[in-house]
Amino acid sequence: MNTVMEIAEKEKTSFLVAMGEIVVTALPDAVLACVGLGSCIAVCGYDGVAKVGGMVHVVMPQSHALTNNNPAKFADTAVPLLVSEITKLGGVRERLTVKMAGGAQIIIAVGIKDIFNTGEKNAAEITAALEREKIPLAAADVGGTHGRTVRMYLDTGRITIKSVNGDIREL
Amino acid sequence: MTLESVKGIDLGCDSNAELISSGVKSAVVGLSQMAGQDIKVIGVSIKKVPVKDISDLFGGPEALIIVVYLEISGNSNGHMVLVYKPEVAFDLVDLLLGQPTGTTKELSDMERSALGEVGNVMGSFFLNYLADTTGQRLLPSPPAVMMDMAGAVLDATLANILAYSDETYAMEAMFGTSDRQVAGTFLVLPEPIQK
Numbered sequence: 001m002n003t004v005m006e007i008a009e010k011e012k013t014s015f016l017v018a019m020g021e022i023v024v025t026a027l028p029d030a031v032l033a034c035v036g037l038g039s040c041i042a043v044c045g046y047d048g049v050a051k052v053g054g055m056v057h058v059v060m061p062q063s064h065a066l067t068n069n070n071p072a073k074f075a076d077t078a079v080p081l082l083v084s085e086i087t088k089l090g091g092v093r094e095r096l097t098v099k100m101a102g103g104a105q106i107i108i109a110v111g112i113k114d115i116f117n118t119g120e121k122n123a124a125e126i127t128a129a130l131e132r133e134k135i136p137l138a139a140a141d142v143g144g145t146h147g148r149t150v151r152m153y154l155d156t157g158r159i160t161i162k163s164v165n166g167d168i169r170e171l
Numbered sequence: 172m173t174l175e176s177v178k179g180i181d182l183g184c185d186s187n188a189e190l191i192s193s194g195v196k197s198a199v200v201g202l203s204q205m206a207g208q209d210i211k212v213i214g215v216s217i218k219k220v221p222v223k224d225i226s227d228l229f230g231g232p233e234a235l236i237i238v239v240y241l242e243i244s245g246n247s248n249g250h251m252v253l254v255y256k257p258e259v260a261f262d263l264v265d266l267l268l269g270q271p272t273g274t275t276k277e278l279s280d281m282e283r284s285a286l287g288e289v290g291n292v293m294g295s296f297f298l299n300y301l302a303d304t305t306g307q308r309l310l311p312s313p314p315a316v317m318m319d320m321a322g323a324v325l326d327a328t329l330a331n332i333l334a335y336s337d338e339t340y341a342m343e344a345m346f347g348t349s350d351r352q353v354a355g356t357f358l359v360l361p362e363p364i365q366k
Contacts, residue, residue: 060333149233164323
């Protein structure tokens, strides 16, 4: 899969995980980032022993019957994909810490159709997918009405969330 | 123009591109009348862009932008998005409210309402032009005014498009007056026809 990057560079390596993309790496100095998340959700998986981690930028809740599509786009297919890509790089399913952030409802106005509950549906579908995978959700920061930028640092598995007003907190 | 081609607002088709760009000019005429200023279209371009890269048009996904959003419904579905840098949107509010430049510094109810009106006027002029020309029924939703990270405000709209297609046609228009800054981007994103 071309969206999964394995690059053997020594310098600080940051990866931008765009909509519908997945990045899984074992690079100790890698920083994975989903920038400007609205209704989308960043699902982060990390194995602290193998020091392997990944981030997937989930866009929509369900893949339904949509064909010819990238599994990283949809919550129901992105979660199993993340788990399997991490295990391919030496991660162990039982050791995985999975966290998610995003899923805001940015557009609030009368007359706007319910497609804008996308954030909430994404979060629910990711939770359900994790249950199917029998992996507990370690932490979540979802909902609200503002955008977030999520970063994961591969050396420790630390995850930070930057909100639109510039505040940075840890997940 | 056949009904079929209008149905998806296929911007890839030349005659539709012409139609849409005339529609945008009409929208800017509406804005001119509303502002009582001579606002001109500086340029209109239609690009095929990867959906995930659209926020790059506005300085990247983390850039702070002000957006006026309207949904298109009727015979065609799509999204109209007016995008401004915050300081430009504040200038536009000052212009509309007849205040000296620099008066508006934040987005409160009054400013939201003024910008929502801009969306109403431009959206209606644009869709009326399209509707009159093609005989289609096209309706704008009430406007939603937001200030947030570019990626975040566009997420939900783009998600709906990205579910069906990795690429979309984005119609981008720049407009402004000779002396005061009203440069903004008018983005029209047609919704893919669900098969």
